[in-house]
Amino acid sequence: APDEVISEIRVPAPPAGSASAYAKFPHPASRFAVVGAAALLTLQDGVCRRARVALTGAADKAVRARAVEAALEGGPLTPERIAAAASKAAEGLECLGDLVASPEYRAHLAQVYVRRALTAAAERARASR
Numbered sequence: 001a002p003d004e005v006i007s008e009i010r011v012p013a014p015p016a017g018s019a020s021a022y023a024k025f026p027h028p029a030s031r032f033a034v035v036g037a038a039a040l041l042t043l044q045d046g047v048c049r050r051a052r053v054a055l056t057g058a059a060d061k062a063v064r065a066r067a068v069e070a071a072l073e074g075g076p077l078t079p080e081r082i083a084a085a086a087s088k089a090a091e092g093l094e095c096l097g098d099l100v101a102s103p104e105y106r107a108h109l110a111q112v113y114v115r116r117a118l119t120a121a122a123e124r125a126r127a128s129r
Contacts, residue, residue, distance in 0.1 A: 017049075018042040019124030023116040024057070025109050027100060033057040034101050035109035037065075037089070039117040041077065043125040048072045051085075053114060058095050058106045067091040068114055077122040086115035 014020075024036035035057045042050040051072040053065040071085035090107035097103040 014040060015042050015050075017044050017125055017128065019121050019128055021117045021120035021124065023113045023120065025113060035106055035113055037110065037113040037117040039114070039121040041072070041118070041121045041125050043077065043122075046076055048075060048077050053089075053118070055089065055093070055110055055114070058090070058110045059093055060096060063093065065089050065091075065093075065110075065114060068118075072118070077118075077125075079119070082118045082122065083115060086111050086118060089114040 018040060020038065020040040022036060022038045024033035026032065027034050033056050035055065038054045038056070040050075040052040041048055051069040053068045054062055055065055056062045065088070067088035068085045071088055072081065075081055089110040093107065093110070095103040095106040095110070097106070101109065
């Protein structure tokens, strides 16, 4: 309501075996993300129990990469599985185009930076056990 103020936000801690990472391709002048990828992974007994992946800069708003998440959950986080999942990063995404990056280049960057974020998050999740 217009006369209310948010005074607190509670975000639950991720479960044990979880780790996150963010990777971005920065704009050369502003350093803002031309494309950025955030990943949160939960590992249990070597299996990805939960994956959350989001993209910034690729489209007109931040979006979840649900095809990537679905490709990861329920299996091991091998380099091959991560690469296959990352290849789905731009599925169903209407990428922006401008002087810095065409829509096709942004789609490519989405795959590259999702793979980097997933790889880093997977390494951190393995190390947190």
